[in-house]
Amino acid sequence: MEQWSPYAVGIGIGVLSWFTFLLSDKPIGASTAYARTAGMLEKVFRGEKVGEMAYFKKFPPVVDWEGMLVAGIVLGSFLSAWLSGTFRLEWVPSIWAASFGSSPFLRVLAALVGGFLIGFGSRWAGGCTSGHGISGTLQLTLSSWVSVVCFFIGGIITAFLLFSFGV
Amino acid sequence: MSAQPRKQVNVGWVKELHARKGLQLGLGFFFGIIFGFLLQKGGVTRYNVIIGQLLLSDFTVVKVMLSAVITGMLGVRFLNSLGFVSLHPKPGSVGMNVVGGLIFGTGFGILGYCPGTIAGAVGNGSLDALFGGLVGILLGAAAFAELYPKLERDILKKMDYRDITLPELLNISPWAAVFLAALLLGGVLWGLERLGL
Numbered sequence: 102m103e104q105w106s107p108y109a110v111g112i113g114i115g116v117l118s119w120f121t122f123l124l125s126d127k128p129i130g131a132s133t134a135y136a137r138t139a140g141m142l143e144k145v146f147r148g149e150k151v152g153e154m155a156y157f158k159k160f161p162p163v164v165d166w167e168g169m170l171v172a173g174i175v176l177g178s179f180l181s182a183w184l185s186g187t188f189r190l191e192w193v194p195s196i197w198a199a200s201f202g203s204s205p206f207l208r209v210l211a212a213l214v215g216g217f218l219i220g221f222g223s224r225w226a227g228g229c230t231s232g233h234g235i236s237g238t239l240q241l242t243l244s245s246w247v248s249v250v251c252f253f254i255g256g257i258i259t260a261f262l263l264f265s266f267g268v
Numbered sequence: 269m270s271a272q273p274r275k276q277v278n279v280g281w282v283k284e285l286h287a288r289k290g291l292q293l294g295l296g297f298f299f300g301i302i303f304g305f306l307l308q309k310g311g312v313t314r315y316n317v318i319i320g321q322l323l324l325s326d327f328t329v330v331k332v333m334l335s336a337v338i339t340g341m342l343g344v345r346f347l348n349s350l351g352f353v354s355l356h357p358k359p360g361s362v363g364m365n366v367v368g369g370l371i372f373g374t375g376f377g378i379l380g381y382c383p384g385t386i387a388g389a390v391g392n393g394s395l396d397a398l399f400g401g402l403v404g405i406l407l408g409a410a411a412f413a414e415l416y417p418k419l420e421r422d423i424l425k426k427m428d429y430r431d432i433t434l435p436e437l438l439n440i441s442p443w444a445a446v447f448l449a450a451l452l453l454g455g456v457l458w459g460l461e462r463l464g465l
């Protein structure tokens with residue numbers, strides 16, 4: 102089946118989180134893996150002194166459980182799309198194209214800017230839509246409930262503003 | 269703010285499993301495959317679905333997230349009460365979560381993926397995710413690491429509430445908080461269905 106009910110998927114992710122806590126002592130999360138990867142890439146260009154930075158002392162630039170999780174997401178999503186015949190290479194999503202045209206350059210540029218803010222903001226907030234939005238809220242953590250509300254407030258305002266400029 | 273005792277893992281085989289480093293990396297990959305499969309099946313690895321949520325025209329993202337939270341909350345709390353799992357609440361502050369959350373949100377509205385779903389987007393062939401978003405996230409994380417010492421001094425500690433949880437904050441029993449949260453989140457889902465969204 103190409104797509105499942107959002108409730109079935111949500112319950113599946115909830116059950117998955119039981120097992121990540123039980124078997125790995127880890128909440129599902131993603132953004133820390135990008136920070137570690139950024140550190141690993143920086144090390145290639147700037148050498149070992151990167152490891153001395155305060156942030157990378159806190160999150161050493163190595164492949165850890167979460168890095169493996171993010172790599173697994175790529176494969177799992179590929180398998181799902183491929184098995185249901187929906188895998189397709191695409192530069193510009195249709196809703197973007199309807200408002201801003203089908204230029205890959207503009208879309209990639211926007212994705213780069215948006216990605217930068219996501220990478221910066223998720224590290225600032227200490228988590229993303231997975232780590233705070235699902236794992237943190239399910240533990241009833243105050244920091245996560247505050248964060249996820251702000252993610253969506255910021256996202257909704259930005260999306261409405263952006264699309265008000267579309268054609 | 270009461271001092272509710274926090275229960276840690278106290279089961280031998282579970283502790284031993286957690287200590288097996290190599291196996292854990294494999295488990296992380298395995299869990300990631302399932303997570304990615306589910307995200308893709310839910311449609312939330314697609315820009316159209318995520319931006320539809322932020323434009324309030326498609327509520328798939330909220331339905332996936334809230335049903336995951338309700339399910340996860342019940343099971344994880346139950347396993348915790350039996351001593352099978354430890355909780356890992358993240359520390360935070362207004363300076364961290366509100367400011368960082370709004371920066372994240374701004375990026376979310378432009379990119380239309382988040383750090384977890386973008387990996388899934390790459391997996392199902394979205395090239396804007398691979399060549400734009402992913403590069404941007406890595407640059408953003410690197411920039412944050414660069415500015416971290418200064419930010420930590422100036423803003424990340426503003427109105428610090430550490431890793432306090434809602435039951436601790438409200439001084440109610442954890443199960444009462446779980447019940448209230450399930451009622452609230454379930455009510456939101458019920459409302460969405462009632463409105464035909």
